[in-house]
Amino acid sequence: xxxxxxxxxxxxxxxxxxxxxxxxxxxxxxxxxxxxxxxxxxxxxxxxxxxxxxxxxxxxxxxxxxxxxxxxxxxxxxxxxxxxxxxxxxxxxxxxxxxxxxxxxxxxxxxxxxxxxxxxxxxxxxxxxxxxxxxxxxxxxxxxxxxxxxxxxxxxxxxxxxxxxxxxxxxxxxxxxxxxxxxxxxxxxxxxxxxxxxxxxxxxxxxxxxxxxxxxxxxxxxxxxxxxxxxxxxxxxxxxxxxxxxxxxxxxxxxxxxxxxxxxxxxxxxxxxxxxxxxxxxxxxxxxxxxxxxxxxxxxxxxxxxxxxxxxxxxxxxxxxxxxxxxxxxxxxxxxxxxxxxxxxxxxxxxxxxxxxxxxxxxxxxxxxxxxxxxxxxxxxxxxxxxxxxxxxxxxxxxxxxxxxxxxxxx
Amino acid sequence: xxxxxxxxxxxxxxxxxxxxxxxxxxxxxxxxxxxxxxxxxxxxxxxxxxxxxxxxxxxxxxxxxxxxxxxxxxxxxxxxxxxxxxxxxxxxxxxxxxxxxxxxxxxxxxxxxxxxxxxxxxxxxxxxxxxxxxxxxxxxxxxxxxxxxxxxxxxxxxxxxxxxxxxxxxxxxxxxxxxxxxxxxxxxxxxxxxxxxxxxxxxxxxxxxxxxxxxxxxxxxxxxxxxxxxxxxxxxxxxxxxxxxxxxxxxxxxxxxxxxxxxxxxxxxxxxxxxxxxxxxxxxxxxxxxxxxxxxxxxxxxxxxxxxxxxxxxxxxxxxxxxxxxxxxxxxxxxxxxxxxxxxxxxxxxxxxxxxxxxxxxxxxxxxxxxxxxxxxxxxxxxxxxxxxxxxxxxxxxxxxxxxxxxxxxx
Numbered sequence: 001x002x003x004x005x006x007x008x009x010x011x012x013x014x015x016x017x018x019x020x021x022x023x024x025x026x027x028x029x030x031x032x033x034x035x036x037x038x039x040x041x042x043x044x045x046x047x048x049x050x051x052x053x054x055x056x057x058x059x060x061x062x063x064x065x066x067x068x069x070x071x072x073x074x075x076x077x078x079x080x081x082x083x084x085x086x087x088x089x090x091x092x093x094x095x096x097x098x099x100x101x102x103x104x105x106x107x108x109x110x111x112x113x114x115x116x117x118x119x120x121x122x123x124x125x126x127x128x129x130x131x132x133x134x135x136x137x138x139x140x141x142x143x144x145x146x147x148x149x150x151x152x153x154x155x156x157x158x159x160x161x162x163x164x165x166x167x168x169x170x171x172x173x174x175x176x177x178x179x180x181x182x183x184x185x186x187x188x189x190x191x192x193x194x195x196x197x198x199x200x201x202x203x204x205x206x207x208x209x210x211x212x213x214x215x216x217x218x219x220x221x222x223x224x225x226x227x228x229x230x231x232x233x234x235x236x237x238x239x240x241x242x243x244x245x246x247x248x249x250x251x252x253x254x255x256x257x258x259x260x261x262x263x264x265x266x267x268x269x270x271x272x273x274x275x276x277x278x279x280x281x282x283x284x285x286x287x288x289x290x291x292x293x294x295x296x297x298x299x300x301x302x303x304x305x306x307x308x309x310x311x312x313x314x315x316x317x318x319x320x321x322x323x324x325x326x327x328x329x330x331x332x333x334x335x336x337x338x339x340x341x342x343x344x345x346x347x348x349x350x351x352x353x354x355x356x357x358x359x360x361x362x363x364x365x366x367x368x369x370x371x372x373x374x375x376x377x378x379x380x381x382x383x384x385x386x387x388x389x390x391x392x393x394x395x396x397x398x399x400x401x402x403x404x405x406x407x408x409x410x411x
Numbered sequence: 412x413x414x415x416x417x418x419x420x421x422x423x424x425x426x427x428x429x430x431x432x433x434x435x436x437x438x439x440x441x442x443x444x445x446x447x448x449x450x451x452x453x454x455x456x457x458x459x460x461x462x463x464x465x466x467x468x469x470x471x472x473x474x475x476x477x478x479x480x481x482x483x484x485x486x487x488x489x490x491x492x493x494x495x496x497x498x499x500x501x502x503x504x505x506x507x508x509x510x511x512x513x514x515x516x517x518x519x520x521x522x523x524x525x526x527x528x529x530x531x532x533x534x535x536x537x538x539x540x541x542x543x544x545x546x547x548x549x550x551x552x553x554x555x556x557x558x559x560x561x562x563x564x565x566x567x568x569x570x571x572x573x574x575x576x577x578x579x580x581x582x583x584x585x586x587x588x589x590x591x592x593x594x595x596x597x598x599x600x601x602x603x604x605x606x607x608x609x610x611x612x613x614x615x616x617x618x619x620x621x622x623x624x625x626x627x628x629x630x631x632x633x634x635x636x637x638x639x640x641x642x643x644x645x646x647x648x649x650x651x652x653x654x655x656x657x658x659x660x661x662x663x664x665x666x667x668x669x670x671x672x673x674x675x676x677x678x679x680x681x682x683x684x685x686x687x688x689x690x691x692x693x694x695x696x697x698x699x700x701x702x703x704x705x706x707x708x709x710x711x712x713x714x715x716x717x718x719x720x721x722x723x724x725x726x727x728x729x730x731x732x733x734x735x736x737x738x739x740x741x742x743x744x745x746x747x748x749x750x751x752x753x754x755x756x757x758x759x760x761x762x763x764x765x766x767x768x769x770x771x772x773x774x775x776x777x778x779x780x781x782x783x784x785x786x787x788x789x790x791x792x793x794x795x796x797x798x799x800x801x802x803x804x805x806x807x808x809x810x811x812x813x814x815x816x817x818x819x820x821x822x
Contacts, residue, residue: 053472060467065458141697282415289544
């Protein structure tokens with residue numbers, strides 16, 4: 001008899017964005033004339049920059065000619081892309097990496113979801129609360145978390161509370177934490193850690209032989225000098241941290257699919273008998289066994305991000321969204337809402353007025369002003385009473401949304 | 412302390428194709444003038460057909476325009492592609508499927524590697540021997556197999572021996588088998604099962620509440636009428652089988668990356684207490700949580716496979732490779748070698764002369780006639796004494812390779 005993985009049954013019913021889609025579809029059906037503005041899901045809206053388009057056209061043509069056609073590439077990605085990533089994003093910040101420490105993939109969601117496979121089931125997982133749901137859900141599915149209790153928490157998970165009281169800077173865990181997921185700049189709160197604050201975590205990981213799984217998908221949005229772009233800017237991080245980056249948010253690749261994961265060869269996990277084992281070797285084995293690389297055409301598109309024109313064009317893209325972030329921040333503040341984030345990130349996190357329930361505020365925003373956001377409670381128990389808006393809309397829509405909130409939302 | 416997944420340590424040292432690459436690189440270094448012909452890895456060499464190229468160019472242009480730009484698509488794939496797959500590949504054979512029973516992915520390697528995640532760890536896995544290594548290795552990594560014994564077998568795995576004696580048609584397992592991997596047409600042996608032979612497996616699965624994981628990556632190469640193109644041609648299969656298909660081998664997508672997995676809503680797994688659970692729901696949860704879909708550009712390329720021009724062009728592609736298969740089959744036979752497969756598949760499986768060891772024959776073929784093939788023993792213990800050649804080279808190289816074997820290989 002074929003048995004299922006019963007850990008899946010521990011997952012709560014519906015994935016956050018599916019539930020949002022369901023409510024929006026229902027509202028749209030009942031209000032077909034409503035002009036809904038979506039500031040909910042973290043999806044970009046600007047077209048791909050010209051340098052990337054040009055490079056992908058060339059790559060498509062190469063695939064049409066037997067002399068330049070590409071079949072299977074390296075599962076880890078082409079060196080033409082990896083070397084440019086290292087030179088531009090890392091060496092420029094004083095971080096040296098070998099090409100076999102960088103793994104190209106189809107997305108950070110895949111990588112942050114799959115990375116847990118190389119770890120044992122007895123590790124204690126620490127996640128911030130609120131959190132990007134994939135870190136938690138993939139550990140539930142693997143069987144590391146125990147079951148969901150009435151407070152919405154899994155029994156074996158260490159939750160690192162982030163709220164207005166601690167300025168969304170998690171305190172070190174009181175209980176043991178072997179695998180620590182950190183997302184800086186943070187999704188969903190849009191907040192960050194400074195170099196000094198991040199160093200505390202690296203030191204903790206070193207002292208406890210823990211691993212930091214560092215999601216830097218939003219690093220391109222950093223504007224302040226004291227916020228690190230890579231965890232490897234912190235001394236010692238190359239012994240304890242895996243870093244995830246993506247082309248989704250800096251270059252508009254959400255529908256184009258390319259990301260990367262850095263696993264320095266010096267990062268060690270341990271066997272139960274205490275022997276060291278390089279995570280690089282395990283991740284390489286995982287990727288070569290279960291993955292066949294990113295399309296050549298897409299990797300050529302990603303390569304163009306690193307041309308002079310590409311760098312200028314993606315900077316303009318990020319600037320565009322950050323102008324939206326400013327509009328949202330200043331607009332909401334002037335409407336009397338308490339807001340966080342949006343300075344080094346495309347996310348604005350707000351306290352719901354009058355301690356309103358997150359989903360109630362979602363419904364109110366949708367019904368009153370036809371704006372879709374994301375309920376904070378969807379990101380974890382400590383997100384209750386908060387709400388996320390994103391800067392990924394068009395400037396026109398963003399301006400209109402804020403105007404509606406200022407003039408029509410009764411709070 | 413961060414513990415690793417120690418199941419990884421049970422895997423034998425090096426992945427088959429990595430070892431081949433190592434030996435070829437060494438030979439090339441020592442013999443820089445040698446004109447090596449590669450009939451080893453199952454990678455295509457013909458460029459992408461014009462209809463696909465044209466469609467991808469259009470899609471790239473859509474990504475450059477904010478009015479047609481695509482961000483995140485459905486994790487399961489776009490319906491424009493799914494509907495064409497159903498209509499062309501399934502309805503035409505009398506098989507009806509709903510769009511939410513087909514999942515588009517970045518490759519069959521990913522899907523056949525990931526599918527085991529939705530199953531419990533106590534299932535007994537049955538694989539043919541020899542076998543495509545991914546089925547086995549991913550189960551080793553998950554912890555379902557026990558450890559490797561001296562014979563090269565994992566203790567808890569049910570091996571279904573396929574050899575010349577049983578015409579490469581596996582017998583039903585004597586011991587229990589909950590998850591049964593079948594690949595038809597087969598990689599590596601190039602052999603097939605008829606409808607009647609496959610029905611025996613569907614009946615077994617129904618009687619034992621087992622699941623058949625059916626890899627049909629090579630279905631486009633089927634030439635004989637009594638070989639099923641889909642397992643769903645067999646009565647009852649929609650209750651017990653998951654089917655994997657790929658654009659890699661029919662349309663040349665090995666470096667372009669697109670595949671699909673069919674999980675009918677009627678296929679059930681079981682909880683330990685015996686309750687039914689639809690695999691479709693579990694796979695959907697797996698994919699939506701850990702995957703973010705295939706690039707829009709690539710899905711548009713795959714869609715073009717189903718245009719009238721695309722269908723003609725991929726037929727020409729497959730015909731080209733099958734002509735190579737004929738050349739290899741007939742050439743090797745006339746050279747006195749005992750050969751199998753190659754009639755409904757791009758793989759020719761041969762018995763090594765004088766019961767030579769597979770790796771010894773690999774070295775001999777490389778050294779004597781500068782041809783790279785794949786040692787049968789790399790696919791499992793029962794592959795020892797066999798060897799795989801593929802039809803994916805150019806016609807010129809294939810002809811030259813066979814000429815070399817006929818005139819220069821001393822056997």
